[in-house]
Amino acid sequence: METLKTQESENFQEKNNFDDTQTEFSDRCQYLYVYGIISLKDLKAQKPKISKSKKSELKEDFLGPNFNGLREKSITIMPYKDIGVLVSKYPLLNPILDEKEAMKHADILNKIAKKTTIIPVAFGCVFNDEKILESILKKSYNAIKETLEQIKNKIELGVKVIKNNVEENGIENEDNTFVEILNPLNKLSVKSIQGENFSERLLLNYSFLVEKNNFSKFSNAIAKSEKEYKQFKFNYTGPWPPYSFVNLHIRGQK
Amino acid sequence: MILIDDLILRTFGISLKPFDLIWVMELMKDYALKEKYNLKKINNQIKENNLLFEIGEISKEEYDGKKELLTERLTTAKEIMENLSEVQIREIK
Numbered sequence: 347m348e349t350l351k352t353q354e355s356e357n358f359q360e361k362n363n364f365d366d367t368q369t370e371f372s373d374r375c376q377y378l379y380v381y382g383i384i385s386l387k388d389l390k391a392q393k394p395k396i397s398k399s400k401k402s403e404l405k406e407d408f409l410g411p412n413f414n415g416l417r418e419k420s421i422t423i424m425p426y427k428d429i430g431v432l433v434s435k436y437p438l439l440n441p442i443l444d445e446k447e448a449m450k451h452a453d454i455l456n457k458i459a460k461k462t463t464i465i466p467v468a469f470g471c472v473f474n475d476e477k478i479l480e481s482i483l484k485k486s487y488n489a490i491k492e493t494l495e496q497i498k499n500k501i502e503l504g505v506k507v508i509k510n511n512v513e514e515n516g517i518e519n520e521d522n523t524f525v526e527i528l529n530p531l532n533k534l535s536v537k538s539i540q541g542e543n544f545s546e547r548l549l550l551n552y553s554f555l556v557e558k559n560n561f562s563k564f565s566n567a568i569a570k571s572e573k574e575y576k577q578f579k580f581n582y583t584g585p586w587p588p589y590s591f592v593n594l595h596i597r598g599q600k
Numbered sequence: 601m602i603l604i605d606d607l608i609l610r611t612f613g614i615s616l617k618p619f620d621l622i623w624v625m626e627l628m629k630d631y632a633l634k635e636k637y638n639l640k641k642i643n644n645q646i647k648e649n650n651l652l653f654e655i656g657e658i659s660k661e662e663y664d665g666k667k668e669l670l671t672e673r674l675t676t677a678k679e680i681m682e683n684l685s686e687v688q689i690r691e692i693k
Contacts, residue, residue, distance in 0.1 A: 508655060544644040545651065579655045 379436035426483040459587035466587040501585035507550040553590040637677035
């Protein structure tokens, strides 16, 4: 029986082109990679059975099939009181910034944000074990609850207005134009934050926190500005989890 | 050694033409280094490259080429920063 098992595992490794390093790698996934924090009450309203188990798998019930975390590890909820942290196993305590992994992290958060309110955590937050994570949740519980309440049913939308050409832009009332574009958007949002002015081509770079049910109104306002100010290019992105509006910094153990 | 000699001479108010030229060249080199390996500036250029690609102003080839060049420059700049003293880093910032 044991021989059969070994043969089977050998065949499996061969079939999947695995080598010893990869097998070792899979065994080494002992740390906890954090994606974000959600409200279990909100989740319970959608899927009552999730709260029954201590570490329920989100894969089937919440995110759908074929949906894994980084390094294809299952995403689970680590509950604390009425909040839950979305985690998956990870092999490194200090992840190296990798574009593909960062994109996957963002993609996972986007998918979760479509289902429930989530406090997004920046890429690369890894904890040694559940105990450390739990002690942080204990300390930050009130702040987390407050943040979840503030961002509930809200989305982040990004707007960049780009000048066609810096040298020949010839916009006399650049400040006025800036205000004329920004004001209606501010009225439709709960909050806004100015982004970094990383290019001379940028006239405006803002992130807006918008109520989910104001999303189409906001999009219409952008379309209207686009028609009115044809000398500019508009870069409208989102909806995103509210990264820019979460003033909560959770850090893994370094 | 040349730099020390030049500094000593300048302390005594003595200016020699060849040394002045070296002084100016060193200043220019410093400026060029600061410009080329300014981390914030390179990061901004990376963001601008992404934006121009997103709005369709540059092709995928142009985007990839510039991205590779800037990423390489960023890596070099980080290495240079690691080898510089804190005082030099403050000057660059």
